[in-house]
Amino acid sequence: MRRLAARCAPHWYAWAMVAPVVLVIALIIGYPLGRGIFLSLTDADEANVERTIGVNHIPATYRFTGLENYTRILSDGVFWDRLGWTVVWTVGCVGLTFVLGLTLANMLNRTVRGRTFYRVAMIVPWGIPAFVSVFAFRMLYNERNGLLNKVLEGGGIDGVPWLGDPFWAKIAVIVVNVWLGVPFMIVAMLGALQSVPAQLHEAAQLDGAGPWQRFTHITLPGIRPVATTVVLLSTIWTFNMFPVIFLLTRGGPEDSTEILVTYAYRLSFLNSPRDFAASAAWGVLILVLLAGFTVVYRRALRRQGEVW
Amino acid sequence: MTVPTTNPRRDEQAPGAAARAGRPPRVRSPLASLGLHAGLLFGTLCALLPPLWLLVTSFKPKSQSWSMALVKDFTLANYAHVLGGTRFLTWFGNSLTVVLGTTVVGVFIAATTGYALSRFRFPGMRPLVWVLLLTQMFPMAVLIVPLYTTMANLGLLNQPLGLIITYLTIAVPFCAWMLKGFFDTIPVDIDESGRVDGLNPFGTFWRLVLPLARPGIAVTAFYSFVTAWAEVAYATAFMTGEDNLTLAGGLQTFVNRYDTDWGAMTAAAVIIAVPAGLVFGFAQKHLVAGLTAGATKS
Numbered sequence: 289m290r291r292l293a294a295r296c297a298p299h300w301y302a303w304a305m306v307a308p309v310v311l312v313i314a315l316i317i318g319y320p321l322g323r324g325i326f327l328s329l330t331d332a333d334e335a336n337v338e339r340t341i342g343v344n345h346i347p348a349t350y351r352f353t354g355l356e357n358y359t360r361i362l363s364d365g366v367f368w369d370r371l372g373w374t375v376v377w378t379v380g381c382v383g384l385t386f387v388l389g390l391t392l393a394n395m396l397n398r399t400v401r402g403r404t405f406y407r408v409a410m411i412v413p414w415g416i417p418a419f420v421s422v423f424a425f426r427m428l429y430n431e432r433n434g435l436l437n438k439v440l441e442g443g444g445i446d447g448v449p450w451l452g453d454p455f456w457a458k459i460a461v462i463v464v465n466v467w468l469g470v471p472f473m474i475v476a477m478l479g480a481l482q483s484v485p486a487q488l489h490e491a492a493q494l495d496g497a498g499p500w501q502r503f504t505h506i507t508l509p510g511i512r513p514v515a516t517t518v519v520l521l522s523t524i525w526t527f528n529m530f531p532v533i534f535l536l537t538r539g540g541p542e543d544s545t546e547i548l549v550t551y552a553y554r555l556s557f558l559n560s561p562r563d564f565a566a567s568a569a570w571g572v573l574i575l576v577l578l579a580g581f582t583v584v585y586r587r588a589l590r591r592q593g594e595v596w
Numbered sequence: 597m598t599v600p601t602t603n604p605r606r607d608e609q610a611p612g613a614a615a616r617a618g619r620p621p622r623v624r625s626p627l628a629s630l631g632l633h634a635g636l637l638f639g640t641l642c643a644l645l646p647p648l649w650l651l652v653t654s655f656k657p658k659s660q661s662w663s664m665a666l667v668k669d670f671t672l673a674n675y676a677h678v679l680g681g682t683r684f685l686t687w688f689g690n691s692l693t694v695v696l697g698t699t700v701v702g703v704f705i706a707a708t709t710g711y712a713l714s715r716f717r718f719p720g721m722r723p724l725v726w727v728l729l730l731t732q733m734f735p736m737a738v739l740i741v742p743l744y745t746t747m748a749n750l751g752l753l754n755q756p757l758g759l760i761i762t763y764l765t766i767a768v769p770f771c772a773w774m775l776k777g778f779f780d781t782i783p784v785d786i787d788e789s790g791r792v793d794g795l796n797p798f799g800t801f802w803r804l805v806l807p808l809a810r811p812g813i814a815v816t817a818f819y820s821f822v823t824a825w826a827e828v829a830y831a832t833a834f835m836t837g838e839d840n841l842t843l844a845g846g847l848q849t850f851v852n853r854y855d856t857d858w859g860a861m862t863a864a865a866v867i868i869a870v871p872a873g874l875v876f877g878f879a880q881k882h883l884v885a886g887l888t889a890g891a892t893k894s
Contacts, residue, residue: 299719301797305712306724308705312768316761317731320742327741337745392639395632402636409640415876416647417826419844420865423851424646427653427858433662435649467642475880528735531828535848552737556744557833564741571738578733 328357328569334562350565357569366551367573373458374527374547381465381526386519388466389473394507396474397481407478414471422535425464426451429536454544457537461545465532469522476518477511484510520585524578548574647869654862661858674863683838684864687846690756690835694842695824697760702767703775703817707809710775711801715787731769736829739765744833754840762830767820774819778812779805818879825872843868 330350338348361367396407413421428435429450437447450460484507492502528549533539539546539554546554548570556567624632654674655667678684712718713725743762744753752758782805790800806813831842841849847868850861 299716302712302716302718303720305708305716305797305801306720309709309768309772310724312705312764313727313731316743317734317739317765317769320739320746320765321734323742323746324738327745338749340749392636395636395639398632400629400632400636402633406636406640410643411880412647412873413643415873415880416869417822417844417872419826419828419847420650420869421646423847423861423865424650426851427862428646428649430662435664438664467646471643524733528733528737530736531826531844534828534832549735549737552735553740553829553833556741564745567737568741571735571741574735575733575738578735579730582733 324568325572327565328572329354330565331356332565332568334560334564337564353565357565358573361566361569361573367570370543370546370548370551371577373545377458377462377465377547378523378526380462381469381529382519382522384462384466385469385473385522386515389470390477390511390515392470393474393477393481394503396478407474410474411471413467414475418468418531419535421468422464422532425460425467426536429460451537452541454541457541457545461533461536464536465526465529468532469526473518473522476514480511480514481507483514516589520582523581523585527578528574548577650862650865650869653858654866656859658857658859661862674859675867678860678863678867682846682860682864683841684846684867686839687841687843688867690840691825691842691844693756694759694763695821697756698763698767698824699817699820701760702764702771702820703813705764706768706771706775706816707806707813708801709772711779711805713772713776714779715784715797728769728773731765732773734765740830740833743830747834753834754837759830759834759842762834763820763824763827766823766827770823771816771820774816775809775812778809778816781812782808815879818875821875822872822879825868 329352331353332348332350336348336350339346392410396403396410400406431437431447431449431452434450436450441447448456450456488506488510489502492506497505527547529547530549530553533545533547533550534553537545539550543551552567552570552574555563555570652666653661655670655672656663657669657671657673660668709724713721743765747753747758747762750758752761786804786808787800790804791797795803826844828844831844832848835841835845838849843864847861847864850857850864
């Protein structure tokens, strides 16, 4: 007993310091997560969960159904349709955001007049709460009166049903998300670009390397550590991006822009009756997908000799 | 794209130009400069147009919300209506309560953990770091249902406290992670000198390290502020009833299927965006440094 105490003593401080966070994580993340997994194995919905109406307390009556929810979801086309679009959405958004962010950061990294102005102006979208910006876009996208269609019509082109047509709605949500994401990418990439030593560029220039060669052989390897982290982060954020789709199209028209997260939300909060069990099962599936992606991504990086 | 075509011209010009003005050696051709500025201007225009249009529309009378003209009849009627004729101020108060609660509690709890993770090697440390990372990829879809049923059972739906507790699931792992990155940048010598002077680890943390980490604390606090201020999913699901809404829910009521008041929406949006923008302006320089520092030093 005393030996045990002696061995633990040096760590006593550390444990005391992390205790509050461990407690918070266990109580309000761990417990709900466990309960979520449990609910996904039941047939819980609005009508049979524990609830209190007035003074009457109605106990829960839902049953344990094993993996039934999962087999039903995975054998149903809806999940795979939504997954397909979610992947397109994530790859499209992250890819475009990365290319645009890197391009603009590269431009801003040169000595150019008005650089501070450009930099501040392009970060503005990051500083505005996303839901406010989404409403601004809803105005611009408005089919009859929106600025975009008026400009198009002024140029003699027919207006586009931005939010009314499945194809254009998909374009519209991606544009908004890219608009929201580019500032973060610019700032992150600027930081990365500035950490690449200028001497390397000068040396390569002396050796006769052209601008493109310098970019691929010096700049890209130099920004790799930051770029991989940022791409991983924005992939996770985009995969889980709720407000853009929820507030811009509500998943419509006809579910065409519904990604996994918004669909799971709809199952438990917008549909009637609320299907808690299925929603929880969707949530667990999303988590599994993301965790799997992260593991594969890190392994791929490690194989290429990345320390991280 | 313009680089290959302008290269020869640059070679002709460069020596003369550099000699004339004593500018830095890399001088662009006028055409390349034009392209650069055109690209940057286009980016700026895209970035600023939506918020500016929002601002412009908020000063138009309600009947002219859709007019293409810049403000013709300047009016503050939309603002007066939002502040006086709607529940906007209640929502603003609700949001402020929730956001301040989340920020204060989140940062306070997370600070010691960030310090312990940065300074000590202890059993259970690696799993904890992993859990902190992992929780950041939790989709809200996996927690929202169990949290909702739990809050319902505890009677915390429609209460700011319920939302504060919920937001801690987002804020605490993130704050701990960011703060670990900031503490890593403070030299360990300072801790050691503190210990030599007879302080225990808590004393060192509280009296020496924490004051030095004040910029980091500020950035972390700003970040949780901005995140909670802009959260939509939990706020929409947990807070119902006109008096309980937060700003994210309240703004949706202006523009719904049955009744759209774009004038009120734009005015409210401007009032919501201004504090967030100010807070953000303070913090943005350090935000990415903290994020990537935490991410690359694991």
